[in-house]
Amino acid sequence: MNAPMTIPELASNIPQGLPAGLRNYWYPILQSEELAAEKPVGIRILGEALAVWRDSNGKPCVVKDRCPHRSMKLSVGRVLDGDLQCILHGLRFDGKGTCTLIPWEKERCAAHDRVGVTAYPAQELGGYIWAYIGDAKKFPPPPLESEVPEELLKPDEFVCFRLKTQYWKANWLLSIDGSDGFHAITLHTVSQSASDIDRQGGVPLKDRRVQIVHTNHGVRGVSVDLEGKPIGHGHFTTDVRGERFVLPCLTTNPISPAPGAASYASRLWQFPSDENTTMIVRYLAFRAGNETERAKVKATFDTVAANRLEKVGDEDAWAVEAQGDLLEARRTENLLGPDEDVVKVRRMIARAFVNQVTAGSRDGISAGALDCPV
Ligand SMILES: [Fe+2]
Known part of the structure; x- marks a missing residue:
């Protein structure tokens, strides 16, 4: 009997070959x-x-x-x-x-x-x-309809605003790390703040802390003051259905952009154009089943979300590009408690890659995980 095939790791959870992408999706x-x-x-x-x-x-x-x-x-x-x-x-x-x-x-x-x-x-x-x-003979493609979020299949119930595709100068694994659920309140503290009071600094930046919350949608960070009182920073939705991350590279963020405004789901695919360049494909999905609702969510998108997302995207790109080389970043990091979701995602991606190469099986995406969370 042959010994099981193993793949050397370039760094923890980075099997050789993975930086170039996860095929068969x-x-x-x-x-x-x-x-x-x-x-x-x-x-x-x-x-x-x-x-x-x-x-x-x-x-x-x-x-x-x-x-x-x-x-x-x-x-x-x-x-x-x-x-x-x-x-x-x-x-x-x-x-x-x-x-x-x-x-x-x-x-x-x-x-x-x-x-x-x-x-x-x-x-x-x-x-x-x-x-x-990928290799359609070895890994027959599942129907596309079973692997995309439900809003793409239900244009009568949802409106999706597609953003222009971006190319970030970084490896895709670093880009995916960068969409963790607790960086936004720090990196995007100004660009993403929910209210004018917050934007004007109701609580000075030096007196802000982060409260880590475990939700059914993973680890999230809440901005709090020195007494632990939440700062009106928006973006926090509870009782979210579905997975925050599904293979090969889709991260979902449910967002309440401002008090009273319609919530939306941000869908974000991050995958390699090549090892040093990540394609960023993103749209926002709003639930809106009639013309009145459609006009309302368009107004939310135009007046609140579009401008903010542009700034947030620029900040994310800047952050991940500043981390530089993937392997150096991974070798020099020290993971802390709230990074547990990052580790889960890394393992999921690595396992899918290794399974394809060594066991000839492909991890699927569960269609049920792709319900729209808003
Ligand atoms: Fe971000």
Whole structure:
């Protein structure tokens, strides 16, 4: 009997290979508007260059961005009859990666089969182009609908405001660490404060402390004064349904932006473009089932949430980029009590990676965990 395969760890909970990403999951790789008809797009996901285009039905297609003939970038090619044509010698490929045309061959021949390109399952849903990046034969992709939050499947019940995708100069594992539930009251103390009184410093910063609270949505931090009295800092919702983190990289934050304002769920995917760059895909979901409610939540988004999120996002990017190298950051840290959730998430990601490599099994996302918490 063979000894079980082991993977060396680069640092605690970082098996070799994990910094490049967790394969065999659906990822939101583009927003719908970023993929026009007949205009292929080149993008790097999990360290791999991909060409993305729409076929003649508008359905997204994703293949490796390299022509199997002479290695030209396919993403600079043309879309003809729904297939992607290499700009260099004119070979064409369909969304399954099959070579459909070699311009100097009159009929289909063995050469066509020799020059197929790797394709990934792709689908459009909720304003995003999703791709299943992985080995679809070994790990058959679950239906996308079973792995996305419910609000994307129920546009009549929810409104989602998609933010512009950002690229942070940091490894994705550091970015995910950065979305813990108790940093916001310190890092975002000004940008995220709920009231003018708070913003004007009702309690001076030097006299603020943090109370750690264990909720059914994980560890949260509450800003308190020296007597332990909570400072009106908003953002704290109780009795939250669903998981704060689900694989491969989705963090959910339920937020009450201001007293009386509609609550929303912030959904945040953080995954590698490459080892040194993390894609930040985020939207806010509000429950709103009729026109009046929709107008109200749009006003909340426009007047409160959008501006604040921009500042918060900038602060998060700045913080994670300042931590620098992933392995150095992990080697020099000293984890404290409230970091328990960070450790749980790290273990979950590491276990999923190791299982795929050593046991050939893929951890799923429980669809039930993806109910909208607001
Ligand atoms: Fe943050």
